Amino acid sequence: MSKQNILEVEQLEVIFKTRDGIVQAVNSLDFSIAAGETLAIVGESGSGKSQTALAIMQLLAKNGEAKGMVRFGSKNLLEMTATEINEIRGEHIAMIFQDPTSSLNPYMTIEKQMLEVLERHRKMSRKEAKERVLEMLSLVDIPDPERRLRQYPHEYSGGMQQRVLIAMGLLCQPDLLIADEPTTALDVTVQDQIKRLMRELKEKSNTSILLITHDLGVVAGLADKVMVMYAGRMMEYAPVDEIFYRPRHPYTQALLKAVPRLDQPGDYDLHPIPGNPPNLSNLPAGCPFRGRCSQAYDACIQMPEVTEVGEGHQLRCHLGESVE
Amino acid sequence: MLKYALNRLAWAIPTLLLLITVAFFMIRVAPGGPFDSEKSLPPEIEQNIKAKYHLDEPVIQQYFRYLGQVLRFDFGPSFQYRDWTVNQLIADGFPVSLSIGALAMLLSFVLGIGIGTMAALRQNTGLDHGLMGVAMLGISIPNFVIAPLLILAVAINLGWLPSGGWEWNWRNMVLPVITLALPVTAYIARLMRGSMIDVLNSDFIRTARAKGLSEITVIRRHAMKPALLPVISYMGPAAAGLITGSVVIERIFAIPGIGSYFVQGAMNRDYTLVMGVVIFYGVLIIAFNFIVDLIYAWLNPRIQY
Numbered sequence: 001m002s003k004q005n006i007l008e009v010e011q012l013e014v015i016f017k018t019r020d021g022i023v024q025a026v027n028s029l030d031f032s033i034a035a036g037e038t039l040a041i042v043g044e045s046g047s048g049k050s051q052t053a054l055a056i057m058q059l060l061a062k063n064g065e066a067k068g069m070v071r072f073g074s075k076n077l078l079e080m081t082a083t084e085i086n087e088i089r090g091e092h093i094a095m096i097f098q099d100p101t102s103s104l105n106p107y108m109t110i111e112k113q114m115l116e117v118l119e120r121h122r123k124m125s126r127k128e129a130k131e132r133v134l135e136m137l138s139l140v141d142i143p144d145p146e147r148r149l150r151q152y153p154h155e156y157s158g159g160m161q162q163r164v165l166i167a168m169g170l171l172c173q174p175d176l177l178i179a180d181e182p183t184t185a186l187d188v189t190v191q192d193q194i195k196r197l198m199r200e201l202k203e204k205s206n207t208s209i210l211l212i213t214h215d216l217g218v219v220a221g222l223a224d225k226v227m228v229m230y231a232g233r234m235m236e237y238a239p240v241d242e243i244f245y246r247p248r249h250p251y252t253q254a255l256l257k258a259v260p261r262l263d264q265p266g267d268y269d270l271h272p273i274p275g276n277p278p279n280l281s282n283l284p285a286g287c288p289f290r291g292r293c294s295q296a297y298d299a300c301i302q303m304p305e306v307t308e309v310g311e312g313h314q315l316r317c318h319l320g321e322s323v324e
Numbered sequence: 325m326l327k328y329a330l331n332r333l334a335w336a337i338p339t340l341l342l343l344i345t346v347a348f349f350m351i352r353v354a355p356g357g358p359f360d361s362e363k364s365l366p367p368e369i370e371q372n373i374k375a376k377y378h379l380d381e382p383v384i385q386q387y388f389r390y391l392g393q394v395l396r397f398d399f400g401p402s403f404q405y406r407d408w409t410v411n412q413l414i415a416d417g418f419p420v421s422l423s424i425g426a427l428a429m430l431l432s433f434v435l436g437i438g439i440g441t442m443a444a445l446r447q448n449t450g451l452d453h454g455l456m457g458v459a460m461l462g463i464s465i466p467n468f469v470i471a472p473l474l475i476l477a478v479a480i481n482l483g484w485l486p487s488g489g490w491e492w493n494w495r496n497m498v499l500p501v502i503t504l505a506l507p508v509t510a511y512i513a514r515l516m517r518g519s520m521i522d523v524l525n526s527d528f529i530r531t532a533r534a535k536g537l538s539e540i541t542v543i544r545r546h547a548m549k550p551a552l553l554p555v556i557s558y559m560g561p562a563a564a565g566l567i568t569g570s571v572v573i574e575r576i577f578a579i580p581g582i583g584s585y586f587v588q589g590a591m592n593r594d595y596t597l598v599m600g601v602v603i604f605y606g607v608l609i610i611a612f613n614f615i616v617d618l619i620y621a622w623l624n625p626r627i628q629y
């Protein structure tokens with residue numbers, strides 16, 4: 001892709017020191033996001049996708065530590081001081097979270113919570129700031145924003161709370177919006193509204209999006225590129241059409257097959273992936289997926305290298321190597 | 325809101341009635357009476373005294389007579405301090421108790437919140453463990469142990485402050501206020517630490533950090549209020565604790581507050597004095613809890629009465 005990359009992640013590692021020992025949540029991860037591009041990271045719970053997002057923003061829990069390179073502009077976000085990262089947060093990179101109800105401060109009005117972003121990053125009068133806030137709220141379809149501003153989060157529905165959080169994230173027109181499972185905690189009809197809203201925003205603005213999700217439906221509608229993660233590692237990384245039409249990794253194939261399809265008559269069965277994700281504090285040697293893989297063979301005792309199997313299509317699997 | 329307030333006030337009436345009833349009969353069940361003494365009085369004189377204070381009537385009649393008095397805010401004459409009414413004694417002692425109690429409350433609120441917040445921000449460090457260890461001691465050691473130790477160290481050995489007695493003077497207040505405030509400070513500190521740690525781990529704090537706010541702003545603007553809520557709701561019982569705590573403290577430091585009168589009244593079977601102080605305490609505690617609930621509702625937008 002010829003576009004300028006706005007975020008480049010190289011050899012990202014995230015470890016947590018826990019009572020049961022060291023947990024490696026993310027392991028030698030490489031990816032990049034170009035301006036205006038949407039990258040979706042998909043995987044099961046515990047695959048390290050959320051920790052990747054938090055590591056970028058230096059928002060890991062206290063016992064977590066991130067190593068490697070997260071290049072944003074000319075700097076490594078991971079090496080920034082608290083003051084430096086605070087200049088980035090909210091202004092250049094905004095983040096929205098999984099559970100909108102608990103992500104808004106219940107003791108502050110929506111107005112205060114939104115205005116403080118502009119107070120922090122923009123020199124504008126209170127009146128201008130309020131106008132900007134109202135403009136963003138209308139953009140995300142909050143009816144009667146003037147009145148809604150004075151309310152507290154509990155007076156909003158879950159879907160409206162998430163829309164407020166999206167509006168809040170976009171106040172400073174960030175270069176990158178990190179959306180960590182933005183639809184997971186919402187019910188299905190509301191999920192659909194949020195998906196549509198995000199698609200609209202993506203078309204209207206040039207903001208890049210890092211979308212963390214396990215909902216392949218969201219991925220299909222929004223993403224340009226997809227990275228499939230498993231046990232803290234990249235398994236497959238490719239343009240969205242490649243992932244959906246030519247998935248190479250058995251894990252990706254299994255994930256796609258696990259999505260219930262209503263458009264194929266006669267096949268209403270669920271196809272779950274057998275077994276559970278491995279314990280991150282005690283990973284077996286070799287490919288982490290081999291225990292659950294239907295196509296595992298002798299070579300899988302060794303950790304497969306990442307290979308290029310097509311235009312921008314990377315794969316961590318011995319099956320890919322043998323084809324070449 | 326107004327409806328809630330009126331409702332709460334209405335509930336105070338049966339609460340107080342129950343309190344009066346239980347206290348009235350309990351003090352009369354206690355052995356001995358107000359006019360028992362070493363040498364027995366001639367029966368005629370004893371009869372006269374009892375008649376004067378209506379102690380010769382059946383207890384039930386005394387009870388209703390007393391209720392009638394209370395309705396007129398008249399707690400009657402003290403049996404022991406013959407020239408004083410109970411109202412006068414309370415009016416005399418309350419400013420003293422109030423100033424010590426209020427100072428102790430203020431001190432423990434400010435210190436407790438400060439210490440608790442500091443410990444929470446340095447969670448699991450030496451500072452945190454040190455502060456919480458001291459707080460645990462503060463909670464566990466009863467004030468009738470702390471008070472003599474403080475008197476011994478500060479008043480007797482160092483000679484910096486008087487060991488007791490009362491004048492309207494800060495020197496007489498320091499030791500009693502510290503003794504009273506210590507356990508409450510310790511409790512608030514532990515409460516504050518816990519709630520601050522909880523709040524700092526909540527999702528909305530992560531959102532606040534993701535906005536690029538400095539850590540100080542995050543704590544001041546986003547974490548402080550929710551972290552304070554458990555402390556606020558403890559303030560009602562804490563006020564009650566300070567009031568009852570002062571009963572012992574006033575005795576040890578020889579301070580002429582209501583606590584002292586209460587203790588003396590109980591020893592002397594001064595029925596009216598004990599009853600008066602019990603009712604006064606009861607009203608205070610109900611009022612404190614009421615005020616605390618109002619503050620709580622005011623701080624928390626999700627509560628609507």
